[in-house]
Amino acid sequence: MMLQYFERLASRLDAKIAKNPDIPNARRKFAREIAQLGTRLYSGQHRIAWCGVIAPFDMLAAMNITSCFVEFVGAMLASTGAVGTFLEESEHAGYAADTCGYHRSVLGAAMKGLMPLPDVMIATSSPCTGGLAAMENLARMFNKELFVLDVPASDTPESVRYLANQYMDMFRFISSRTGETIDEDKLREAIVKSNQARELMVEVYRLAQNVPSPASGQSLANFGIVMALFLGTDAGIEIAQAYRDEFESMVKTGQSGAPAEKIRLLWLQNRIQFKNPLIKMLEQEYQASIVIDELNDITWEAIDPADPFVGVAKRTITIPFNGEINWRLNHVRHLSTAYKIDGAVNPCHWGCRQGTGARGLIQAGLKEIGIPVVNLEVDCVDTRNFAEGQLRTRLEAFMEMLRTSPSAA
């Protein structure tokens, strides 16, 4: 089922890109690569790793491992509208509906045999406790040993060294389980490609800050978090290049991503992964555009290819979701200023302790710099709990408030 879905999706996108080969086709190239990743994961012809969200995917690419964080499957199932069956499967097995929907859906998929057996499993202790527990549960189901990257929540030389050493252990673990050798040249090459994609993404985000922004509510949805899967590969560079070219062209001609942009919004944490009318409603009825997602940013320095473990460890430790809430708060404040934000939308994903848990602190912190926040009670994966009417009403009230505020005038 999943393989056919991804193959069809890739083929359809290939055809669309071929139809207009002279335009950047950024979103299509991004979506096509997602489809190709899905195809590789489900084809049975590649060595695969199921991972935690902040695993070093560029390093894994250097070892010829097709790797992916498990939440990706939950998001894909939600986007296809098929997630309900898998959520019910896991809930019937005793996984509480109070836990994260991404993880419940993936566990349900594994129980129904929809998750291919991985060659290795690489869990990460950050960003969330629930994610680590889900990986342990999957490892139990697959009867696989788990490798855990224990990510400290402090940016100190000791923490960086500790994590860097774990990457070396991870390589040895993978090598011993798959027979893949550790080729230092390939690793260097992957890091160089990561850095190239990073430079382009810096440009993409800089261009998105423009008023009006070339970013529409959908163009960069899930971009930052999924691009991590393509770091270290040519595909990652190609996608980032396409976005850079597309946005550059739009900025030159003064073209806005969302029609007649009047209100600029920051979207906090994850998107709602299933089809819903909220983004379109914001754009069409209020000329409100999501010009930046919290997860769309480069928060790390270029990595020294000659010393990749330390650089990747530093990249991982300093993601704003790791550590104390001030890291995240400082980051969203920075984004709010850089993107000239009028307001922020916080979809409080039910079951997310690390993100949603802090919503009061985030709201208060943004209020200090004059950014109002609307909190939406939603499960970003579980369509069964989607209260469209309530969410629409809350967003409408928020938009009315922003429309009458001086900054949006």
Place this chain on the structure above:
Amino acid sequence: MMSQETTRWIGHACSYTPTPLIHASGFTPYRLLPMGNSPDRAGQLLHDNLCPHVKRILDRAMENDLPDLHGMVFMNCCDAMRRLSDAWRAARPTDRVALVNLPVLAAESAISFFADELTRLSETLSTWSGQSFNQADISASIAKFDEIADLLGELSNRAHTGTLEGGSSRLQDLFNRAATESVDRAVELLRTVAEEMELPAAAHNGVPVYLFGNVLPDPEAFALFQSCGVHIAGDSVCTGMRAFSRIGGNDSDDVFVRLARGLLDQPRCARTFDPSRPGKIAQDVLAEARACQAKGVIAYTMKFCDPYISRLPAIREVLREAGLPFLLLEGDCTMRSMGQQKTRIEAFTEMLR
């Protein structure tokens, strides 16, 4: 409630807190238990989907239902606890607060890193106290806490065999006092209780049950179990013996490595696990239930506690395969929620008889 004239308290909220280190630095560790009648105000800072343990503690902090704390030490043990440390800083911005990294596994590299973290904490504590302390001081404190562990271990065994006057309810009161009173007073109290005459083993007629879970500090909860005909024959909760595991080791060892190993080697919570044996907690629960000859197993977990609720299906499955009846009680740190479970506990006990 407690003598504060000569005691300088350091608050903490997790079983992994290196209490001997706090003691060696001249402070008295004080575990903030999610008890009392503070009004529900944590929702101003934390979402409703966070575990009631941290919210009740924040309620206490916002209500100032605390001793005069010199500082707070938080362990970065889970998302909820990290968020509690964030909220604490927002609610009480002038408090001294330390957040300590806590590895999720007990590999040698993790123990070494955790030892570095404890060294860093010792420097912070030294700054807070204005006095220096050395490895010998920490070793002496470990010895005291290990004595508390031994005494509580002995009393715990007596409660399990039904020979402790007052049973598991009284035992929980002793755990709470050991977690919130000065070390010397706790040792004195526990020695006195340990010297009491044991009851005859046949004094109880409850059904032997193994209890596991996370935060269950209220002695009334144990009295409720008893009133429902349950005899706790063995248990593993983080407000019980798990919070007092021996640190062990030798005085010749590096004391920070010794502390780190002592805290990580015997997992005090489901959040720490062995990645080479996924789901091992389920086998551990089964083994412990069998070791105490329990006729059934009761799990008591906080609502929204990911480390536990995520692992319950595996535990349920293993117990079912072993033919051991299982009852899950989900709570919110109030006796109100426990009271609502009374009928279920009674029905479970009847089934086991």
